[in-house]
Amino acid sequence: MHSIRLISSGIALVFCLAAGTQAADTPYRVPVAGDGIQRVAIVGGSYFFKPDHLVVKAGTPVELVLRAEPGIVPHRFVLDLPPDQVAIDAQLGEAPRVFRFTPGTAGRYPYYCPNKLLFFDSHRDKGMAGMLEVVE
Numbered sequence: 001m002h003s004i005r006l007i008s009s010g011i012a013l014v015f016c017l018a019a020g021t022q023a024a025d026t027p028y029r030v031p032v033a034g035d036g037i038q039r040v041a042i043v044g045g046s047y048f049f050k051p052d053h054l055v056v057k058a059g060t061p062v063e064l065v066l067r068a069e070p071g072i073v074p075h076r077f078v079l080d081l082p083p084d085q086v087a088i089d090a091q092l093g094e095a096p097r098v099f100r101f102t103p104g105t106a107g108r109y110p111y112y113c114p115n116k117l118l119f120f121d122s123h124r125d126k127g128m129a130g131m132l133e134v135v136e
């Protein structure tokens with residue numbers, strides 16, 4: 001009984017830490033390239049995304065070039081967008097993968113790695129999370 005109580009208080013602490021990491025990072029304003037695309041490379045690793053706070057313009061195509069740092073831990077990239085837009089859920093590998101979409105609605109949309117091992121915190125909870133901020 002005693003050990004169960006210790007475990008549950010540890011979980012509560014982790015939830016608090018994860019909530020505190022949401023918006024602490026310097027935003028990176030993605031430039032519009034000569035071909036009119038907002039292009040940015042994102043690297044994922046244990047347990048981070050770089051960059052982890054992107055600012056893009058609505059109505060202009062975005063190209064994400066996603067890859068993972070070398071390592072044995074498998075990672076994914078999930079981007080939540082409103083239901084009428086393309087969302088991304090992709091395995092990350094060392095070879096870059098390209099995803100294009102045009103954000104239509106201003107807002108803040110999380111991206112993260114949902115992978116986890118049984119009984120452990122998800123990679124998202126460990127800090128493998130970022131935010132796509134869409135502005136008008």
Ligand SMILES: [Cu+2]
Nearest residue numbers: 075113115123
């Ligand atoms: Cu991961």
